Amino acid sequence: MAVEIQIRENVVVACLSGEIDHHSAVGLRETIDQSVIQAKPEELILDFSLVTFMDSSGIGLVMGRFRLMQETGGRLVLQNLPAPIKKVMRLAGLDKLARLD
Amino acid sequence: MKAINTMRLCFDSRSSNESFARTAVAAFLCGMDPTVEELGEVKTAVSEAVTNCIVHGYRDMIGKVYITANIYEDNRIVIKIKDKGCGIEDVKKAMEPLFTTAAAEERAGLGFAVMESMMDKVKVSSQLQKGTTVVLEKRIVSKGE
Numbered sequence: 001m002a003v004e005i006q007i008r009e010n011v012v013v014a015c016l017s018g019e020i021d022h023h024s025a026v027g028l029r030e031t032i033d034q035s036v037i038q039a040k041p042e043e044l045i046l047d048f049s050l051v052t053f054m055d056s057s058g059i060g061l062v063m064g065r066f067r068l069m070q071e072t073g074g075r076l077v078l079q080n081l082p083a084p085i086k087k088v089m090r091l092a093g094l095d096k097l098a099r100l101d
Numbered sequence: 102m103k104a105i106n107t108m109r110l111c112f113d114s115r116s117s118n119e120s121f122a123r124t125a126v127a128a129f130l131c132g133m134d135p136t137v138e139e140l141g142e143v144k145t146a147v148s149e150a151v152t153n154c155i156v157h158g159y160r161d162m163i164g165k166v167y168i169t170a171n172i173y174e175d176n177r178i179v180i181k182i183k184d185k186g187c188g189i190e191d192v193k194k195a196m197e198p199l200f201t202t203a204a205a206e207e208r209a210g211l212g213f214a215v216m217e218s219m220m221d222k223v224k225v226s227s228q229l230q231k232g233t234t235v236v237l238e239k240r241i242v243s244k245g246e
Contacts, residue, residue, distance in 0.1 A: 019120060021116075021119045021120060021148055021152065022116055022119055022152040022155070022156060023116035023117055023119050023120065025207070029207065053123075053141070053144065053145075053148075054145075055145050055148040055149050055152065055212075055215065056149055056152075056208075056209050056211040056212050056214075056215045057152065057208075057209075059209040059211055060206075060207035060208055060209040061207065063207065063209055064207045084138065084141050084142075084145075087218075088145070088215060091211070091214065091215065091218055092209060092211055
């Protein structure tokens with residue numbers, strides 16, 4: 001599991017790749033939060049195009065980042081969700097918290 | 102009905118083994134010729150159950166997680182995931198969506214809900230201080246059918 005962070009003007013893009021589970025979520029969370037706290041973006045984009053597996057640990061990760069962005073008045077966008085991952089996100093009602101692109 | 106193929110796994114409750122467990126069960130399942138979607142659903146459900154053993158069953162300690170999987174003639178796979186950890190006080194409550202005892206660790210409380218959406222049947226039995234067993238069942242509809 002890896003995450004690549006791109007910081008553009010007012011936007012942090014976190015490109016996730018590999019498998020998101022309880023084991024890998026901790027490291028992802030730390031890396032993403034560090035850049036959000038530093039850059040204070042208006043928008044955090046989580047890109048899932050290279051994610052090959054995700055369980056409910058990914059839901060926890062998204063909910064936590066939603067809360068973080070809410071605290072700073074920013075938005076959360078979920079981008080390029082593979083179909084099975086979209087299914088899990090919908091099950092958790094995350095399409096109501098964040099924009100699914 | 103007698104199982105036509107069986108396997109058994111036992112491993113330490115370390116989070117690095119979550120990936121091993123779901124991948125091993127998926128590899129065993131491959132003989133049933135599942136679709137990519139079915140394979141993904143079983144992997145996700147196994148990942149949830151194993152994570153529960155690690156995060157909740159053996160909280161603050163390392164114990165053993167046991168998995169047995171049986172394949173039956175009618176294309177059903179039954180996967181039993183067991184720990185000898187702390188047990189669940191109220192199984193019904195634990196299975197409610199969004200209920201979690203580990204909110205600080207960003208657990209969403211959706212493990213059982215995800216298992217139920219991915220599998221045909223989910224059964225949970227638990228005894229305090231003895232442990233918890235989750236039984237997951239799914240009929241694999243072969244591609245040709």
